[in-house]
Amino acid sequence: MQALAAGAPLAAILALMLGWHWSAAKAGSVGLALALAIALLVFGFGEAVLPDLGPARAVGFSVAEAAFTAATILWIVFPALCLYEAQERAGAFGAIRGALARISDDPRTLALLVGYFFALFMEGAAGFGTPVALAAPLLVSLGFSPLKAVALALIGHAAGVSFGAVGTPIIAQAEITGVDAGAIAVRTAAMHAVAGIVLVLFLLRLAADGPLRRIDWGLALLAAACFFGPSLALAALAGPEVPTLGGALVGLLLFAPIARRIAPRGSAPGAEAMDLRALARAVLPYGVLLALILATRLLPPVQEGLRAIALAWTLEGGFSGRFEPLYHPGTLLMVGFLVGVAAHGGGLRDVLAAMGAAARRLVPVVAALFAMLAISRIMVHAGMIGTLAQAAAGIGPLWPVAAPAVGVLGTFVTGSATASNILLSEFQAATARALALDVTPMLAAQSFGAAVGNIVCPHNIIAGGATVGLAGREGPVMRLTASACLAYALAGGLIALAFVR
Template sequence: MAGIALPAALAAAPIVLILLLMLGLRWSAAHAGLAALALAALLAVTAFDFGTTAAAGAQAGGWHDAVGVAAEGGFLALTILWILWPALALHRLQENSGAIATLRSGLGRLSDAPARQALLVGWLLALFFEGAAGFGTPVALAAPLLVGLGFAPVQAVVLALLGHAAGVSFGALGTPVAAQVALTGLGAVEIARTTALLHAALGGVLMLFFVRTLAANGASPGFGWPALAALGFFVPSLALAAWLGPELATLGGALIGALVFVAALSRANRRPVAAGPGDSAASGELVRAISPYLVLVVLVVATRAIAPLAALLGEAALSWQLFDRYQGKMSPLTHPGTLLMAALLIGARLQRVALQDVGSALAHAARQLRPVTVALLAMLLLSRLMLHGGLIDALERGAVAGIGSAWPWIAPAVGALGSFVTGSATASNVLLTTLQAQTAQALALPSVVIVAAQGFGAAVGNIICPHNIVAGAATVGLAGREGEILRRTLLPCLLYLALGGAAVAGLVALSW
């Protein structure tokens, strides 16, 4: 046991360092990731013999391994940044063109009941923007909207955090799952289906706390409207994940749920949504405002559901291999980033936005990605170094020996810890998915279930992530009061993780 414990402790040191630097010293993810990367490199060379021909088990060794790790990490970073760049540019263009303002005013006309408005904005709209852009966009958008609708700033941020959480697993057109697929080689549909099943089974917990927060603000929605909002998202989200994979599970589920909710509001008002003078024109403006997202839905469905088209586009796959050990692969024509870029350009054309404004939005998004790029690259390099350097193997052996068959119960909490530390479900998946997969294999557990548990936990970890809380608080003028928000989101997070562990253990038992 001692022979396993020491290597496991050394292998855990880079992750512990991230915790200490980010939580104790409040370092950024980029700086903490770089420091952890340096420590991991030192440990890999001195304690795990990384870089020697014997350790590599192939002809690679020395500088070959350094080049291989850098190539894998850099390639994965580029595939993820290609998603983030057009996603952030699209959101920027929507803001600058007035589409977001149009969307805001259109939502306000649907109902004068604060609780119903909150469900539409804080739950369905937040989920929609999580699916389209992710990376903090839903909270930054929904919280100010909720304040504008009359909610107290603290409650507004809490509602936005709770409302978007279940969709984070498939945020930014499925980016977190794309990272898991790249790291494990498991099927995207299989991971997405299991992850969506966990959220669908337990997502009512988030809605209960959402309703509780509404009631604390004096807005009681009753039972029917929250149930409609929850089911309106989770049912189509699960169906889309099982049918197409991760790309539309949040975006499409939120869009369908919003349409159902709006139709129910119209029926409750006993009049068509567009009834008064000028309402038809307003409805046309609203359609134009969401046209890029409608284009995106069409493109994703076409490239996933039309088999001949998917096969034709998939033939353009790019792949490479170095030193018989390091490799990477992507399909550029079906990649979510390519589809997002197409939706951005086509949507801009439909909205009659000048090409110069599109270029300005892309340039602004590129500037936004500078700090993200450093953090993402640091985490990806750390992940690949820990994998190829033997640190993940040591952690896996320590986990098997110390936790054993109880691992399914804590697998979601591991994912949440990663999000809490890194501020991103994608970064959590990048950092910890390989550990989860290898531990599953060593314990003879179903890899898909354990990897899905990682993504499930990484999503809910966003509601207690300091970065999300700080960003959300800043948008509504709550700087310095972040602790009030954390106290309101900690219990929902812990309960969701505990129930998630039980659900994962149940799925494992059924698979046996």
């Protein structure tokens, strides 16, 4: 009975978002009210659980923890959106997209260049829906139907979502579970590296008008190796911030010259000369960001000096928070944003314009993020997550096979891999402990599933479809992407099972 009550807030969010098409913020608010009522009335939060605090302080401390964690995550989202707005206004994305399209005019190669590498790069740099919104219109301009364009972008960027927006989903996992972010990053990257060829083959098959050719299998293996090899190495060396951003950048530099030589070609991809200076200005902020992240993660003296400055607090009952402003990826993103504005000859007016636009886009994110975090913290501290974990442990040693599906469900419901991780990581960790399994692979399975959930996430499909005139036709897009999601989640479950044995 308690397990049913503990799961009611999550079930309510699922029903409201899928059945009644509520936003994450509205559904999260109802879920929060329900979680609070169940925590107090069924689980005795502040009385039977943490009796020394009392209900008011127990709830207040949970809300404080949620608000603090939300602020640290928003400090990544805001500068990422600032950078995106500045680059969009300066025409930087046009230079990047134009350079990619000149490498080949073969549709399958273009699908890899734009729907895969470009979308992955944008996921690593900005995340939060921008890859599909940017890649889909470009794919349409290159000759793909709007339906295919959205589906290609959804499938192509999915493997990078675990480390999207400079590692936000895994950083959030580490914040709320206390497990080292670097350890989660390595296991997650390894899972994607093993299974990643599945998504690439789905992407090429969708881009093709007929069956895959022998050259397509070679291109798929090449593209997968070029991204997942550097991505896994960066996860091991530097942590969760750069595997997608750096992997896409390095992978593209490796893939492009080879593809230009071996990919089938029709007519020339364009006669006009490439503006190398414009391209250099366009990629400069990302290069600076990548260099800063690598320097702060790989050089111990720099790392120790930056982490020495911290805002940390602890409250009675195990409530706590910590923010390292100089080491935080959001601060590094802000530097990249300012460099980008300067590279395009902008000034204070351009900085403020980008910040204003970013702030307006941030407003609807705040309520949803806080609601999901508050639900997570209340359910954790009230013992509701532990109760759910004990119930799930009844599945037994085969639970790892189902673990990625939980992450998929979380992203499908919330519209965000970060929100999915916030909502369900404690559940995954508690289930692992109940089954005496290693926690880190189970958190990696959660992150893996949360990433692939973006393939079928209604929010992503709606946003991407809107950019190419597909409003109201989300169902056909989901039908194109559902099989890829199912296959990838199943592959992840089998890999997770192997990791815990």
